[in-house]
Amino acid sequence: MALCLKAFAFGLAVAAVCPLARAAEHVTLKNGFGVDCVRREAVGDKVRLYFVEKGKPDSDENYMEVAAESVVRVETVADVPDPVVEVKATEVKAPTAVTLMTAPTREEMHEMLAHAGAAHNIDEDLLASVVRAESGGQVRAVSRTGAQGLMQLMPGTASAMGVEDSFRPEQNISGGTAYLDLMLTRYHDNVALALAAYNAGPGAVDRYHGVPPFRETRAYVARVIREFNRRKQMATVAQAR
Structure with missing residues (x-):
């Protein structure tokens, strides 16, 4: 001992x-x-x-x-x-609760992502990119392996992150962001490795000492990063106008 x-x-x-x-x-x-x-x-x-x-x-x-x-x-x-x-205190306005059967509006989604991002110091555009890759923004999405909701949380992960109902958007985003934060911390803010761990599990990333050679995982990491870059480029263009 x-x-x-x-x-x-x-x-x-x-x-x-x-x-x-x-x-x-x-x-x-x-x-x-x-x-x-x-x-x-x-x-x-x-x-x-x-x-x-x-x-x-x-x-x-x-x-x-x-x-x-x-x-x-x-x-x-x-x-x-x-x-x-428990998450760190934040001054960002708490998101409006979204009912189980109601898909969040664009403004509600922005509020939830901004709130979660501020609580964990994660770029809102990265979170939005994960949501797009995971569920396409479908609140009640369920994968063949049982992952649920906007950020596709497995039941065990959801429970560990304090999520009582993965189909409630604000809870799912909060739990998914908390888990992504853990992966970013574990891999020293290496976004590619954190995303790979979010998709395939940290055990696979550790076993292969990098992004696992799984077609799905590599495509997932590339898809999230591509969407993230697209959002940043759009923001840059909008600011230049």
Whole structure:
């Protein structure tokens, strides 16, 4: 146990996966997140934070992986709350709630993306590009693998990000942005790697030491970056008029 705690505190590599805790904990990260988990494990220079979805047993497959050095504080909590991610305070006006069956207007979408982007310091155009690539702006989009909503959140990811209903646009965008922020932090703001991890999972990016050689993932990364560049070019042209 001493070896595990040392690796966790200083980000040192360890040869095997070793359990750090079983009690419910609140983990604070450098980027301002506060994440509730049921247990942690050190895996090399990373830490896995495990979650429990409502109505489901504890699973070794339901976890989020972060760099050990990104953890600044761990607190034991009395009970296991619903998984939640706290976001940093922002002065941007909170978006108007959008009902389940109503597609957001362009203005409502702008408000939600601006709010989420400001909370996580992510360019609104990048978020809009991800939404376009993931769902084409369809609120009730569901993939063949079960990903849901505007930013196509898998149920486990949605739960970990504090999303109760992936078909509510403001919740989906908030959760998707929080997860993308984690990927950007993990890959030191390398947008291509973060997008690849968002699409194929960080395990695949780590395994191939870069964007995985999957046709879908490479096409996805290129599509998002192309859309992002298009938006920036349009903004530049508009400003020049």
